[in-house]
Amino acid sequence: MWRKPFDLSELQHQLFLWYSKEKLVAVGIKNKLDGLKHFVWYDLHGVDATNGKHVWSATQNQRWNINRDHGEQDHHPTVVGDTVYQQPYAYHLHTGERKTD
Numbered sequence: 001m002w003r004k005p006f007d008l009s010e011l012q013h014q015l016f017l018w019y020s021k022e023k024l025v026a027v028g029i030k031n032k033l034d035g036l037k038h039f040v041w042y043d044l045h046g047v048d049a050t051n052g053k054h055v056w057s058a059t060q061n062q063r064w065n066i067n068r069d070h071g072e073q074d075h076h077p078t079v080v081g082d083t084v085y086q087q088p089y090a091y092h093l094h095t096g097e098r099k100t101d
Contacts (some may be wrong), residue, residue: 002052011043020079023093024049027077027086034061042086044077046096056096060089 008015011028018025024047032041039061046056077086083099084091090099 004052004054006045006047006054014076016076018077018079018084019049021082021093022049023047023055025077025079025084025093032061044084044086044091044096046084046093055094058089058091058096058098060086062087 008026008028011030013029013031015029016027018027026045026047028043030041030043031038033039042060042062044058044060045054047053048055077084079085079093082093084093091097092099
């Protein structure tokens with residue numbers, strides 16, 4: 001087992017953890033100002049589960065106004081094969097590269 005500090009202090013709401021193929025994927029939610037409005041943002045992090053090394057990060061602005069509908073922060077990720085799906089995007093599990101197809 002490994003212990004490594006990792007700063008998730010920006011996250012304000014749920015934190016989802018997913019494990020697949022020697023990768024731990026952490027997805028957290030925050031509200032963040034973009035221009036004059038606050039939107040819901042999702043931060044994704046890929047960690048090598050064998051040694052605790054942070055491998056990749058991605059952030060996505062959902063373009064959802066905060067306090068709109070109940071549950072805007074409950075869209076958890078899923079992993080299928082080598083792909084992490086976090087609505088509306090998909091990322092490569094091992095590199096964090098956003099898939100375009």
